[in-house]
Amino acid sequence: MTFDFDLFVIGAGSGGVRAARLAAQSGASVALAEEYRYGGTCVIRGCVPKKLMVYASEFSEHFEDAAGYGWSVGDASFNWAKFMQAKNAEIDRLEGIYQSVLDNNAVTHFRTRAVLNDAHSVRLADGQVITAKHILVATGGRPFVPAISGGEHVISSNEIFELPAQPKRVLVVGGGYIACEFACILNGLGSETIQFYRGAQILRGFDAEVADFVAEEMRAKGVDLRVNTDVKSIEKTDDGLLVTPTLGDSFTVDQVLYATGRVPNTDGLGLEEVGVPLGPKGQIQVDGFSQTSVPSIYAVGDVTDRVQLTPVAIVESAAFIETVFKSNPTQPDHELIPTAVFTQPEIGTIGLSEEAARETGKIDVYVASFRPMKVILAGRSEKMLMKLIVATDSQQVLGLHIVGHGAGEMIQLAGVAIKMGATKQDFDRTMAVHPTAAEELVTLGAPTRTV
Structure with missing residues (x-):
């Protein structure tokens, strides 16, 4: 044919x-x-x-x-x-x-x-x-927006890029990385930002310690993050959009952005x-x-x-x-994909979370939390988090999680080593670059905990 x-x-x-x-x-x-x-x-x-x-x-x-x-x-x-x-x-x-x-x-x-x-x-x-x-x-x-009362008044992550004016008061609904990123963006641009997530903690599927750390840093930066909370209804008024939540009092915003999956x-x-x-x-x-x-x-x-x-x-x-x-049967490799989440602070992650790694056997967990040099003179209390998850027996690195400035850039390069099967000893014998935040990855001493 x-x-x-x-x-x-x-x-x-x-x-x-x-x-x-x-x-x-x-x-x-x-x-x-x-x-x-x-x-x-x-x-x-x-x-x-x-x-x-x-x-x-x-x-x-x-x-x-x-x-x-x-x-x-x-x-x-x-x-x-x-x-x-x-x-x-x-x-x-x-x-x-x-x-x-x-x-x-x-x-x-x-x-x-x-x-x-x-x-x-x-x-x-x-x-x-x-x-x-x-x-x-x-x-x-495409973005998914659930059926809610007043849903015709909301926007998704598509429309946010085309808004003619900045919303001064905004509600972001969702707890995934897209919702968290936009909550941080709008907050950083000066919008009064509230974020709802119906679950117990944002960033479901990420390492729990990382999610907790980012949530607290987001709140410290001004995002009004409310978990275990969802939207009951939205009503258009002369002053904006009146939001009635499942928990707490009603309030008015200029825009409601839904980022509840795709x-x-x-x-x-x-x-x-x-x-x-x-x-x-x-x-x-x-x-x-x-x-x-x-x-x-x-x-x-x-x-x-x-x-x-x-x-x-x-x-x-x-x-x-x-x-x-090309007559070369090839399957795409979906294992150990390095990923960045551009929240503020930023996340870089590859491999297993601590929760998932525990299911594979005994693990050593190394955690460092510190104020990076960049914020010291500025008087900011913001911290970074570095977390290395290692198989106790083989010493192979199973997961690496970074929160802080440059996390996405760091995880791209660290991902090469982890994809190659790097061990904790490979990290240990790599010379540190000083003064950098990334040097913490190769200077982690005794495990924070073995589980």
């Missing part, structure tokens, strides 16, 4: 564009369709604009701290509109790069919605049907109609090679709900190309 293309990709996010480029470079004919903007969640309304907002929000502390170092800084104020203009210009630039990647690799691309027509074809919004030997679905995910973008794609089963969250079910039960259809990235991280989608795409177009 003759096909229009060797590969058709649905979705122009990080995973989809990487797969399209690599397939084209291998000699395949490739087409791609994207109904929104090129770059996907990460570039357009996720990692990149969020990190720009993190940088912007950190300056409020920098200005305060400067006095301790001898600087005289005048009145400082934040201009939301000016920042948004600069942010949008950068996002436009990056989207242009994504389009150039497709153009430069002779990928035919359509700025329109595409859905599955059958095992070897897709149908575009204008009715055109295009055939392909292989189809890759890389449509990502779901795969599979609605209306025609997956089940062509025989591709979906999981309970709507995720595309795939095997270790990202292949669905329909042999010609594959899926990568958040739409599979395996690990919802941009670098993971990119690795899954590269493995797909190796498997399908």
Whole structure:
């Protein structure tokens, strides 16, 4: 059978564009369709604009701290509109790069919605049907907002990037890393910030000591963090949005931001109609090679709900190309993924939490908590946390958790050693770089506890 293309990709996010480029470079004919903007969640309304907002929000502390170092800084104020203009210009630039990647690799691309027509074809919004030997679905995910009374008045992590004005009073609902990041961002930008989480502690799934540490630091920085609390109803009034919580008195804010998880973008794609089963969250079910039960259809990235991280989608795409177009069956490695959470303070983590490590056998836990040099002259009480989890018998490092400035940068490099199977002795014999916060990682002495 003759096909229009060797590969058709649905979705122009990080995973989809990487797969399209690599397939084209291998000699395949490739087409791609994207109904929104090129770059996907990460570039357009996720990692990149969020990190720009993190940088912007950190300056409020920098200005305060400067006095301790001898600087005289005048009145400082934040201009939301000016920042948004600069942010949008950068996002436009990056989207242009994504389009150039497709153009430069002779990928035919359509700025329109595409859905599955059958095992070897897709149908575009204008009715055109295009055939392909292989189809890759890389449509990502979207924010999930639960049904609540007054839910029509809330925004999600999509809309926060497009607000024309800064909310002076804001409620963030959720306890995951996205909710915590935005609570810290808005607080740092000067918004009066309240955060609700219905559970007992934020950052479920992270090391419990890390979650406790970050929660207290967030409160110390001004976030009104309330756990075991949820929204009962929201009502629009002349003064803003009246929030009635499940615990405590009602209050009024300008915006309510829900960051209560994400779901795969599979609605209306025609997956089940062509025989591709979906999981309970709507995720595309795939095997270790990202292949669905329909042999010609594959899926990568958040739409599979395996690990919802941009670098993971990119690795899954590269493995797909190796498997399908280079006759080199390759499964993406989802073990020991270093991760950063851009709360304030920042988190860098890899491997097992203490709670999970205890299930594997006897462990040694090393913990250091200290005021970093950077905050001393500023008179700030903020602390850093470093935590190393080691298997007692083998001395292999099972987990590393860092909270504080530069944690994301540190965990990227430390992740190389841990991925290679580093032991506590490997850390011990590595010379410290002084004076740095990271030197604590290689100067940890006796275990804080053995459990």
